[in-house]
Amino acid sequence: MPTRDVWRLRRAGSLDRLSRETEELEAPRSGHARVAVGAVGLNFADLAACLGLYSATPPGAFVPGLEFAGTVEAVGEGAAAVAPGDRVIGLTRFGGYATRVNADARYLHPLPAGWSVAEGAAFPVQAITAWYGISELGACKAGDTVLVQSAAGGVGLNALAILERLGARVVAAVGHHSKVAFLVDHAGLERRQIVVRDRGTFGSQLDEVLRVNRMSGFDLVLDAVAGPFFDPAYRRLRPGGRIVIYGAADLMPSGTRTNWLKLAARYLARPRVDPIQMVSANKSVMGFNLIWLWEQADRLPRAYAGLAPHITRPPHIGRRFAFAEAPAALRYLQSGGSIGKVVLEV
Ligand SMILES: NC(=O)c1ccc[n+]([C@@H]2O[C@H](COP(=O)([O-])OP(=O)(O)OC[C@H]3O[C@@H](n4cnc5c(N)ncnc54)[C@H](OP(=O)(O)O)[C@@H]3O)[C@@H](O)[C@H]2O)c1
Known part of the structure; x- marks a missing residue:
C-alpha cells in the first residue's frame, strides 16, 4: 500500500495543533483516482477551518485543503475520465494538505497545457x-x-x-x-x-x-x-x-x-x-x-467553461512554501499581506 504525508488537526481552534503524519493510503474506490500531489493551493477558508471559524469544517480530526494539482497514479472502477499519467487539477472538500489524495474523479480537471502544477493548484477555488x-x-x-x-x-x-x-x-x-x-x-x-x-x-x-x-x-x-x-x-x-x-x-x-x-x-x-x-x-x-454547492458536481463543467474565455494566463503565485512549511504558509496568509496565491510545493 502506498504511503502519504498529511497535515492534520486533531481539533479545530489553533494553528499550533497542525501536525504532520505519515499514513497508508488505500486503493482508490469506485469513481475515484489516486493523485500524486505536486502542489496544494492555500485558501483563506483553510485558515478559518483551522481556527474553528468555518461552519463547513468536518467535526473532529480533519486534513485541511480544498485544491491541489498533480499526476494520476491509479484509478478506481468507473473513473474512466482519467488515466494514470494524466496531469490534473483537483478540488476536494477538505483533505488537500496531502502528498497523495484519493479524489472523486468528477472533481478532477486537466491541467492546462504549459501550466506548472503550482499554477494548477492555484487556480480552481x-x-x-x-x-x-x-x-x-x-x-x-x-x-x-x-x-x-x-x-x-x-x-x-x-x-x-x-x-x-x-x-x-x-x-x-x-x-x-x-x-x-x-x-x-x-x-x-x-x-x-x-x-x-x-x-x-x-x-x-x-x-x-x-x-x-x-x-x-x-x-x-x-x-x-x-x-x-x-x-x-x-x-x-x-x-x-x-x-x-x-x-x-x-x-x-x-x-x-x-x-x-x-x-x-x-x-x-x-x-x-x-x-x-x-x-x-x-x-x-x-x-x-x-x-455548500459541493454535491452539485454537474455545475463544475459549467464553471470551467464559463471561466475559460477569461483565462488568458496562469494565476499569479505570490509565494511558494515547501509542503513541510504548511503552518508557516498559513500564518503568512493570515497576515493579510499576501499578494496572489500562496501554494505548498510537494
Ligand atoms: N464563499 C466562497 O465560496 C469563497 C471561496 C473562496 C474565497 N472566499 C473568500 O474570499 C476572500 C479571499 O479569499 P482568498 O483565498 O483569495 O484570500 P486572499 O484575498 O488572497 O487573502 C485574504 C485577504 O483578506 C484581506 N483581509 C481583510 N481583513 C483581514 C484580516 N483581519 N486578516 C487577514 N486578512 C484580511 C487581506 O487583503 P486586503 O487587506 O488587501 O483586503 C488578505 O490578503 C476570503 O475572505 C475568503 O474566505 C470565499
Whole structure:
C-alpha cells in the first residue's frame, strides 16, 4: 500500500495543533483516482477551518485543503475520465494538505497545457469564486462600475482579470499600501482606481475615488471583508446595484488562536441590511459559499467553461512554501499581506 504525508488537526481552534503524519493510503474506490500531489493551493477558508471559524469544517480530526494539482497514479472502477499519467487539477472538500489524495474523479480537471502544477493548484477555488460572484450572481456587463475588495489577493486578481475581459470599470480596495505598486505594475490598474482601506474613513475614500474616476456609484461590489466596510459600499450602490458577499475576512483573528471575546464583539457589530429598504432603494445583497454547492458536481463543467474565455494566463503565485512549511504558509496568509496565491510545493 502506498504511503502519504498529511497535515492534520486533531481539533479545530489553533494553528499550533497542525501536525504532520505519515499514513497508508488505500486503493482508490469506485469513481475515484489516486493523485500524486505536486502542489496544494492555500485558501483563506483553510485558515478559518483551522481556527474553528468555518461552519463547513468536518467535526473532529480533519486534513485541511480544498485544491491541489498533480499526476494520476491509479484509478478506481468507473473513473474512466482519467488515466494514470494524466496531469490534473483537483478540488476536494477538505483533505488537500496531502502528498497523495484519493479524489472523486468528477472533481478532477486537466491541467492546462504549459501550466506548472503550482499554477494548477492555484487556480480552481479562487477563479471559480470570482467567476461565480461576477457572472452568475453579479450579472456583470460591459461598462458596469465594480468595487473589488482584497483586489490583490487570490480571488481579487482573478476578479480583476475577468472584469477586464468583460469591459467593466473597476475600483480596487486593499488593506495595505504595499499592494498598490503590484496592482499598478502587474494588474494594469491606474493609481486613481485604487483605495487603501481605512476603517474610519472608508465612505469618504469611496466618494473620492468615485469622483476622481467620474463614476456615480457602483453597479456591483465584490466583498469578502465585510465588517465596517460593507455599509459604506452598500450606500454607494447605484439603483439596481448588487453587493455579492462571500466572506468576512475582517473577523479573522491575528493570532494563532482565536480570541473569542474580541471575535464576539466584532460579530455583534456585523453589518445588517433592511430588506424592506432594499426594495425602495433598488439594491440587492447576495451571498454564497461554494463549498455548500459541493454535491452539485454537474455545475463544475459549467464553471470551467464559463471561466475559460477569461483565462488568458496562469494565476499569479505570490509565494511558494515547501509542503513541510504548511503552518508557516498559513500564518503568512493570515497576515493579510499576501499578494496572489500562496501554494505548498510537494
Ligand atoms: N464563499 C466562497 O465560496 C469563497 C471561496 C473562496 C474565497 N472566499 C473568500 O474570499 C476572500 C479571499 O479569499 P482568498 O483565498 O483569495 O484570500 P486572499 O484575498 O488572497 O487573502 C485574504 C485577504 O483578506 C484581506 N483581509 C481583510 N481583513 C483581514 C484580516 N483581519 N486578516 C487577514 N486578512 C484580511 C487581506 O487583503 P486586503 O487587506 O488587501 O483586503 C488578505 O490578503 C476570503 O475572505 C475568503 O474566505 C470565499
